[in-house]
Amino acid sequence: MITVIGESLVDIITDPRRPQEVQAHAGGSPLNVAVGAARLGLAANLVTHYADDRYGLMIEEHLLANGVTVLRGGSAPTSTATATLNPDGAATYAFDIGWDINGASLPALAAVEGSVHVHTGSIAAVLAPGDQATLALVKAARQHATISYDPNCRPGISPDAAAARSQAELFVAASDVVKASDEDLAWLYPDRSPEESLLAWLDLGPSIAALTRGADGPVLLTRQLRVELAAEAVTVADTVGAGDSFMAGLISGLAQLDALGAPARSRLRDITEGELHALAAYANRAAAITCSRPGANPPTSAELGSLTGSLTASEG
DSSP states (O other): OEEEEOOOEEEEEEOTTSTTOEEEEEEOHHHHHHHHHHHTTOOEEEEEOOOSSHHHHHHHHHHHHTTOEEEEOOOSOOEEEEEEEOTTSOEEEEEEOOOOOTTOHHHHHHHHHTOSEEEEEGGGGTSTTHHHHHHHHHHHHTTTOEEEEEOOOOTTTOOOHHHHHHHHHHHHHTOSEEEEEHHHHHHHOTTSOHHHHHHHHHHHSOSEEEEEOGGGOOEEEOSSOEEEOOOOOOOOSOOTTHHHHHHHHHHHHHHHTTOOSGGGHHHHHTOOHHHHHHHHHHHHHHHHHHHTSSSSOOOOHHHHOOHHHHHHHHHO
C-alpha cells in the first residue's frame, strides 16, 4: 500500500492548434501520481479534497475507475486549472484552487501509518491551510514508510520564491526520494545549476534525487552515483502529466527493487549503478508514453513492462 497526499483538480485544456476543442480532465500532480502508481500495480490511497459538484464527480469517477482509494476532507468547491498549450505541446496554467483536508485527519493518519511509502508535493505542500497538515502526515509516516516529494512549483499559486524554497526544504529533509524539474529548480535556486541544487538536497537527507529536463532527458543522483539518460523519441501530443508519470514510475520501480518502507532505507541508500540506471529508464519510459497521448494518461504495467527488463539491459 502507498499513500499520496495532495490536490485533486480538473484540468481544462485549450489548444491553439485546435481552438474549437476544449477538454476537461481530472488532474492535479498528486492525483496523477496516485493513478499512475495504481496503473502500475500498486495499491494506492489518495488523501485529497474535491466537492460533490460537477467537477468533483468527474474526479471521483476517474479515481474509482483506476482503483485508487480516496480519503477526502475539506469543504471548498472543486479546484480547477486552465492549461493553455503552446505550439510545442507544453502547458501553462491558471488556477482556481484551494487546499484543505480538514475532516480527514484521522483516516489519513491511519492510511500513512499503514503504508510502505508516502508521496506528496505540488500545491499541497505550499498552500495554506492544508500544507501544515500535509507536512505533519509526512513526518508521522517516516517511522513506517519511505517518503517521496516533488515540489512541482506553481508560481501562480505561491509567488514568493523564498517562502516556497523554505517550505520545499522542510519536505526534502523529511524525504528519501526527491524529484524536481529543471524549471522548478531554476525558479527556487536561480543562482546555481539544477544539479547543484539536487546535490544540496541530498545533503539534507534523501538517498535519491531525480532531475527531469523535458526533451533533454532525466538525471538521477545519489551521494555516490550519477546516471543520465536521453529522452525517449516520441511524437509529443502534450506534456501534461509527464513528470507525474515519471514519479509514479520511480515509486513502482523502487517497489520492484524491494526498496520501499522504513526497513528498506539501507537498501535505498545502497542502490547500485545498474539499479539506478534501470530505475531511470523505467521512469523515463513512463513519461514518454504519457507524452505520446493527450492529457495526463499514464501507462499501465502491461504497457510499461517490468523493471526487470530495464535492469537486465543496464547490466548487459
